[in-house]
Amino acid sequence: MNAMRPVSDVTELPTVTFGSRSLMWWGTLGFMTIEGWTLAILVVSYFYLRQNFDAWPPLRTPNPSLLVPTINLVLMLVSVIPAWLTQQAAKKLDLGGVKRWLIVSTVVAIPIVVLRWWELWAINTRWDTNAYGSAAWTVVGFHTSLLVLDVADTIGLLLFYLIRPMPLKSFSDTADNSFYWYFTVGIWIPVYLIIYVGPRIA
Amino acid sequence: MTLPADAIDRDAVELEEVWRDPPGIWGWFTTTNHKVIAKRYIITAFLMFIAGGIEAGLMRAQLMRPGNTLVGPDRYNQLFTTHGTTMMFLFAVPIMTAMGLYFVPLMVGARTVAFPRLNAFGYWTYVVAVVFLYVSLFVNTGPDAGWFAYPPLSGPEYSPGHRVDVWAQVVTFTEIAALVAAVNVIVTTFKMRAPGMSLNRIPLFVWAQLVVAFMIIFAMPAVAVGSTLMLAADRALNMHWFNPAEGGDALLWQHVFWFFGHPEVYIIFLPALGFITPIIETFTERPLFGYSAVVLANITTAFFAFGLWVHHMFATPIPEVGQSLFTAASMLITIPTAVQIFCWIATLWGSRPRLAVPLLFVLGFFFTFVNGGITGVMLASVAFDKQAHDTFFVVAHLHYVLLGGGVMPLFGALHFWFPKVTGRLLNERLGKWQFWLFITGVNLTFFPMHILGLNGMPRRVYTYLPETGWGPLNLLATVGAVIIVLSVVVFLVNVAKSWKGGEIAGDNPWNSSGLEWAVPSPPPSYSFLHTPFVTGRHPLWETTDGLPVVTGLSVHERQVLVTTTFDAVPDYRHSMPSSSIWPMYLALCMGLVFIGSIFSPYFVLGGLGISLLGLVGWAWTASNKREEERVALPDGAVEA
Numbered sequence: 001m002n003a004m005r006p007v008s009d010v011t012e013l014p015t016v017t018f019g020s021r022s023l024m025w026w027g028t029l030g031f032m033t034i035e036g037w038t039l040a041i042l043v044v045s046y047f048y049l050r051q052n053f054d055a056w057p058p059l060r061t062p063n064p065s066l067l068v069p070t071i072n073l074v075l076m077l078v079s080v081i082p083a084w085l086t087q088q089a090a091k092k093l094d095l096g097g098v099k100r101w102l103i104v105s106t107v108v109a110i111p112i113v114v115l116r117w118w119e120l121w122a123i124n125t126r127w128d129t130n131a132y133g134s135a136a137w138t139v140v141g142f143h144t145s146l147l148v149l150d151v152a153d154t155i156g157l158l159l160f161y162l163i164r165p166m167p168l169k170s171f172s173d174t175a176d177n178s179f180y181w182y183f184t185v186g187i188w189i190p191v192y193l194i195i196y197v198g199p200r201i202a
Numbered sequence: 203m204t205l206p207a208d209a210i211d212r213d214a215v216e217l218e219e220v221w222r223d224p225p226g227i228w229g230w231f232t233t234t235n236h237k238v239i240a241k242r243y244i245i246t247a248f249l250m251f252i253a254g255g256i257e258a259g260l261m262r263a264q265l266m267r268p269g270n271t272l273v274g275p276d277r278y279n280q281l282f283t284t285h286g287t288t289m290m291f292l293f294a295v296p297i298m299t300a301m302g303l304y305f306v307p308l309m310v311g312a313r314t315v316a317f318p319r320l321n322a323f324g325y326w327t328y329v330v331a332v333v334f335l336y337v338s339l340f341v342n343t344g345p346d347a348g349w350f351a352y353p354p355l356s357g358p359e360y361s362p363g364h365r366v367d368v369w370a371q372v373v374t375f376t377e378i379a380a381l382v383a384a385v386n387v388i389v390t391t392f393k394m395r396a397p398g399m400s401l402n403r404i405p406l407f408v409w410a411q412l413v414v415a416f417m418i419i420f421a422m423p424a425v426a427v428g429s430t431l432m433l434a435a436d437r438a439l440n441m442h443w444f445n446p447a448e449g450g451d452a453l454l455w456q457h458v459f460w461f462f463g464h465p466e467v468y469i470i471f472l473p474a475l476g477f478i479t480p481i482i483e484t485f486t487e488r489p490l491f492g493y494s495a496v497v498l499a500n501i502t503t504a505f506f507a508f509g510l511w512v513h514h515m516f517a518t519p520i521p522e523v524g525q526s527l528f529t530a531a532s533m534l535i536t537i538p539t540a541v542q543i544f545c546w547i548a549t550l551w552g553s554r555p556r557l558a559v560p561l562l563f564v565l566g567f568f569f570t571f572v573n574g575g576i577t578g579v580m581l582a583s584v585a586f587d588k589q590a591h592d593t594f595f596v597v598a599h600l601h602y603v604l605l606g607g608g609v610m611p612l613f614g615a616l617h618f619w620f621p622k623v624t625g626r627l628l629n630e631r632l633g634k635w636q637f638w639l640f641i642t643g644v645n646l647t648f649f650p651m652h653i654l655g656l657n658g659m660p661r662r663v664y665t666y667l668p669e670t671g672w673g674p675l676n677l678l679a680t681v682g683a684v685i686i687v688l689s690v691v692v693f694l695v696n697v698a699k700s701w702k703g704g705e706i707a708g709d710n711p712w713n714s715s716g717l718e719w720a721v722p723s724p725p726p727s728y729s730f731l732h733t734p735f736v737t738g739r740h741p742l743w744e745t746t747d748g749l750p751v752v753t754g755l756s757v758h759e760r761q762v763l764v765t766t767t768f769d770a771v772p773d774y775r776h777s778m779p780s781s782s783i784w785p786m787y788l789a790l791c792m793g794l795v796f797i798g799s800i801f802s803p804y805f806v807l808g809g810l811g812i813s814l815l816g817l818v819g820w821a822w823t824a825s826n827k828r829e830e831e832r833v834a835l836p837d838g839a840v841e842a
Contacts, residue, residue, distance in 0.1 A: 003204040003748035007735050008397070010763060011754035014774045014834035021834070023316050023393055023764060023776055030385035030419070038423040041461075042431065045443075045454055052449045091836050127441055131449035134441035138431050152814075156821060168831045168841075169777070 016169045018091055028176045032183045035146055039187055042142055043194060046135040057125065057199050058132050065122040069196045072115040076185045079108040087178035090171040095161070098174055102158040105181075109151040116144050123195070136195050143184075143191055150184050153177055204748045205732075213731055216757040221313070221727035223781050232781040234318035235727055236303055239325045241623060243300030246332060247293050253336065254288035255690065257281045262647075262683040265676050268668040278664035279346035280365070284339050286349025287369060290466065291376040292332055294608055298473035299383040299418075301615060302411035304623070306387055308718035308725065309405045311396025311734040313762050316389035317382075318778055319785045319820065324382040326789030331375035334797060338368040345369035348662065350459050351433065353444035353452045358437045367437060367800040370429040374796055377426040380469075384418035387411050394762060395770040396717065397752055398736035405716055405739070406496055410476025413500045417465050417472075417507065425462035428455055430796075438799060453518055460511035468507040470604065472500060474611035475542055478564050481611075481618050482546050484714040485561040486553035489740060492545035499538035499545075506535040516587045525584050532582030536575060543568065558712075559633030563614030566641045567606055574602025577652065592662075595655025601648045613640065613693070620700070621707030625723040628704060632696040639689035646682030650675040715740035720749055733763045736770075758829060777828055784820040791816055 019025055050056050057063060082104040089097030120140055127137035157174055160166060223229035223238070233239060261281055264273040273281065307315055315321050338344055345365050347356040356366045391404070391412045404412070432443040433455065442448035444455055479490050490496065512520055512528040520528075546564075555561055577599040581587050590596060613636070621627045659672050666672050710719035719742055721729055732751035738744045752772065755761045760778035765771055791813040798805020833841045 004210070004732055004751045005204050005748035006732070006753045007750040008752050008772070009754040010733075010752055010772050010775060013754070013763075013772060014832040014840055015761075015777060015828065016831055016833040017764075017774045018834070018836045020767075021764070021773055023389055026389040026393060027317055027320075027385055030388060034381055034385075034419055034423055037420060038427055041424050041427050041458065045427070045432075045458065048454050048457070049443075049449060049451060052446075052451055058449060093833065093835070093841065127435075127439060129448075131442040131445065131451070134435070134443050134450070138435065138441070138443075142431065152817075156818065160821065160825060165827055166825055167828045168833050169828065170825050171833070173825075 016172055018172050018175055022172050022176075024173055025176050025179065028180055032180065036183070036187055039139070039142060039191070042135075042139045043191070046139055046194070049131045049135050053132065056132065058130055061130065061132060062124045063199050064124050064136070064196045066196055066200075068115055068118045068122045069192055072112060072119055073188070073192050075108065075112050075115070076188060079105065079112060080182060080185055082108060083178040083181040087175045090174040090178075093168065093171055098171065099158070099161050102154060102161065102174070105154050106151075106158055109154060113148060113151055116147060120144070139191060139195055143188060146184050147188075150177070150180055154181070205751075205753075210731060213757050214726070217728040217731065218726060220758060220760055223727070228783075229781065231786055232783045234314075234322050234779070234781050234785070236307055236315045236318060236321055237623075237725060237727075237729070239321055240300045240304035243303065243325055243328070244297055246329065247297035247300060250288050250292040250332060251297070252690070254285050254293055255687065257285035257288065259683060259687060261285065262680040264664060265666075266680040267677065268666050268670065268673050270665055273664060275664045276346070279662075280339060280342075280344035282662055283345045283348055283351075283369070284335065287335065287345060287372060289604075290349060290470075291373060292328075292335065294470045294604065295376065295380055295466070296328055297612065298414070298470055298608070299380060299387070299411075301473060301477070301612075301619075302387050302414075303383060305619065305718055306390055306408050306411050307394070308622075308721065308729060309408050309716050310391060310394060310399060311717045311730060311736065312390060312394040313729050313733075314760070314778060315386045316394060317386050319782055319824070320382050321386050322782075323785035323789050324379040324386075326786045327375050327382075327792060328379040330789060330793035330797075331372045331379070334375070334793070335368065335372045338365075343368055345372075350463060351429075351455075352459075353433065353436070353455050356433060357444055357452075358440075364800055367434065370434040370437070371796045371800065373429040374426060374434075375793070377422045377429075378792070380418050380422050381426075384415035384422075387415040388419075391415075392767045393764050395765055396734045396736045397763070397765055397770055397772050399765075399770045401768055402494070403736060403739050406479040406490065406493070406500075407476040407716075409497050409500055410472045413504045414469050414472045417469050417504050420508065421462045421465035421469065424458045428458035428462070432458070434799065453515075456515050456518065457511070460514045461508070463514065464511040465504075465507045467603065468503060470608045472503065474567075474608045474615075475500070477611045477615035477618070478546060478567065480714060480716060481560045481564050481614055482549050482555075483740075484618075484712045485556045485558055486549055487713070488549060488553055489715075490545060491548040492541075493739065496542050496545050499541040502538040503535060506531060506538070510535060513582055513587070516584050517591045529582050529584055533579055536579060539575065543572070558617075559628070559630060559637060560614040560618035562634065562637045563610050563617070566637060567610040567614070570602055570606025570610060570641065570644060572606075574599055574604075574606050578603065590655055592660055593655035594651040594659045594661055597661050598648045598651035598655060601644075601651075605644050605648070610640070613637075616693075618712070619718075620697075621711050622718055622723050622725070624701055624704070625707055626700050626702075626704030627707050627711060628700045629696050632692055632699075636689050636692040636696065639685055639692060643682050643685030643687075643689055647679045647686060648682070650679045650682075654679075710742065715743040717741050728760075756830070774834060779824040780826075782820065782823055784816050784823065788813060788816040788820065 082101050086101035086105055089101055123136045125133035127133050223233040264270050343365050345368050347361055347366050351369055354360055391408055435441040436443050442450040444450045444452045483490055509531040513532045617628050617633055654672055654675050707723050709722055717734055732753050735750040735752050761775050763772055764774050764776045766773050791809050795806050795809035798809055
């Protein structure tokens with residue numbers, strides 16, 4: 001080992017930070033990029049297959065239903081509010097607030113996941129009927145996996161807060177969980193428009 | 203003033219206590235030490251190089267003379283598919299990213315990677331792919347539709363059975379492993395650089411790894427979509443992505459595959475370029491000419507690499523405008539590559555380079571790679587491409603590029619950094635034997651294939667008739683392959699002899715300039731006793747009175763220093779989680795999910811179910827109370 005010459009000291013630096021200062025935020029951003037890009041490739045592939053059909057949806061294939069997807073879209077948009085309030089509470093290290101808003105977030109998220117089941121069937125074509133059905137199911141299905149993952153993370157966080165003492169660092173992770181939720185909801189808006197509304201106006 | 207020796211010793215003992223893995227076999231499975239994991243990654247990937255080499259050897263033995271009967275057509279299909287799949291997915295990409303996972307933290311002055319557990323998870327996922335592919339091959343279920351598995355051949359109609367399913371899932375595992383490695387490299391480089399290492403002081407090795415990590419993030423999802431969500435779904439769930447009868451499109455596969463597949467070449471090639479710079483700098487003892495030009499060339503190459511994929515599809519009905527565009531892009535990408543090569547030549551120019559083994563391999567790279575690059579420019583021309591398509595000319599081209607552009611610098615790098623990893627130098631004389639055998643063998647094997655291709659020999663045929671006249675050149679290529687084998691054997695003997703019995707290297711045997719040479723060889727579990735403070739691009743060449751360091755990180759937990767993205771100003775002290783079994787557990791669960799999906803959807807549900815336990819275990823052990831916490835709130839207040 002070479003001789004070492006101390007030139008500064010970092011003892012006074014914090015050990016927990018929020019947002020883009022923290023490693024976890026960057027990791028989350030990395031996975032959001034990967035997942036968002038994956039969804040984008042699927043959507044491009046959906047449109048690529050569109051070229052093979054005269055009509056879209058193909059002949060003798062009904063349009064997707066709008067009722068359930070629209071209700072769920074509204075629910076998802078509403079769910080951003082408790083996610084935002086959770087994030088605000090986390091940023092103030094307000095343990096009571098975090099628990100409260102995580103409970104509300106969970107209560108809103110569960111019906112979203114349940115409705116997603118009917119939302120898949122609202123495509124009104126099975127995945128094995130034709131290429132249109134395959135593409136539509138895969139796009140919505142892939143988003144569903146992100147949705148379920150984030151809801152599981154939210155519920156897991158809530159349970160941890162309820163049953164054990166948590167380090168202050170977990171407030172930063174909780175804030176990042178909301179960050180990921182905005183992404184999950186945000187990318188759903190174009191998917192909703194493309195899969196459920198698009199065929200009606202094409 | 204330098205740090206007193208007794209303080210150094212005391213800190214070293216305490217840090218070792220905190221950073222080391224648990225003892226015994228448990229520690230082997232639970233390690234999150236990036237150096238241990240990367241070393242395993244490199245060794246596993248090299249074993250894959252040998253496996254892929256054996257497959258190549260069998261193919262060369264079969265093609266040695268016309269009408270040979272050593273390997274039948276069915277086995278031959280499995281051999282060339284497994285060879286390509288192994289070399290691309292299980293050797294080249296993993297070993298290049300593994301070099302990054304070992305050296306990026308050391309070169310930026312960090313004690314570990316940003317997400318050590320994720321890193322372990324990536325490695326075990328990769329191991330699942332390795333085991334799965336080779337067990338399948340030995341039970342006669344080796345993939346047989348080529349390493350790019352074009353449908354309709356790879357679809358359910360023409361490839362019944364599970365051979366292509368194996369391929370699709372192996373690819374999925376390797377994509378996951380590459381993606382988590384990429385996120386790790388990016389965040390480590392952005393947020394964990396030593397104070398003072400602003401963007402314009404990042405070592406070029408690290409720049410190359412950073413650019414490649416971004417390429418992985420945008421390239422790998424394409425093939426993951428193709429292999430898992432499309433091909434496997436067509437085969438297992440009766441989807442119709444590639445079934446023209448129901449509006450699907452086989453060409454869509456070629457687009458998603460090559461949108462990944464072409465950048466893939468650069469994902470292998472750019473890290474190799476990253477190896478070359480420190481080798482040239484060290485053996486010429488001068489800083490690289492044109493640092494900024496090389497950084498920009500790296501980034502430009504990455505951008506262009508995403509605009510070339512259609513040149514793999516010139517033999518399909520692509521509109522003429524599209525063909526012209528992709529021809530132009532394919533020629534354009536030679537410019538940034540040439541910029542880098544000229545910068546290295548300029549650095550070598552007028553210097554008195556020491557012709558040590560690592561530099562020999564770099565010189566071998568110049569010769570071999572430039573040859574492969576030139577045939578690449580030829581293939582970029584549509585008219586020529588249509589003639590040479592699917593012939594041995596393409597096989598010759600891609601092996602010149604990958605062996606010249608990837609494997610030669612890799613061998614140079616292995617010789618160069620072996621002393622850092624093991625503490626001992628490789629034998630120089632054996633190294634020179636290896637080099638000369640390798641460059642002779644590569645050229646003897648692959649140069650004749652250009653001519654065979656121009657004479658019309660198609661790739662992927664298990665034999666040919668004597669009347670074709672292809673026999674002599676094929677024999678020559680096989681002789682070359684034997685010489686390559688000899689070269690690799692010499693390397694393995696060298697490694698085996700030197701690992702325990704080689705000359706002791708010391709911290710910095712080559713008098714190199716990077717931070718990785720500031721730590722002992724092999725590095726301790728915590729790498730840096732104190733985080734270095736960087737004042738230039740060549741830290742060890744610029745300090746004469748002791749390495750400037752930053753003190754104040756805890757010696758009681760696994761703490762690292764996080765710095766700002768652009769200027770690398772110290773920002774906060776981050777605590778890393780403990781060693782853990784859960785990354786391996788989760789990787790095995792993922793294995794169950796994806797391998798099981800071939801047979802029954804219940805495996806998927808079951809696998810996901812038991813994954814939940816892994817996720818909870820992972821999160822639980824990562825969220826234990828810390829001994830000391832100081833929170834920087836977003837409004838600027840700090841609370842303890």
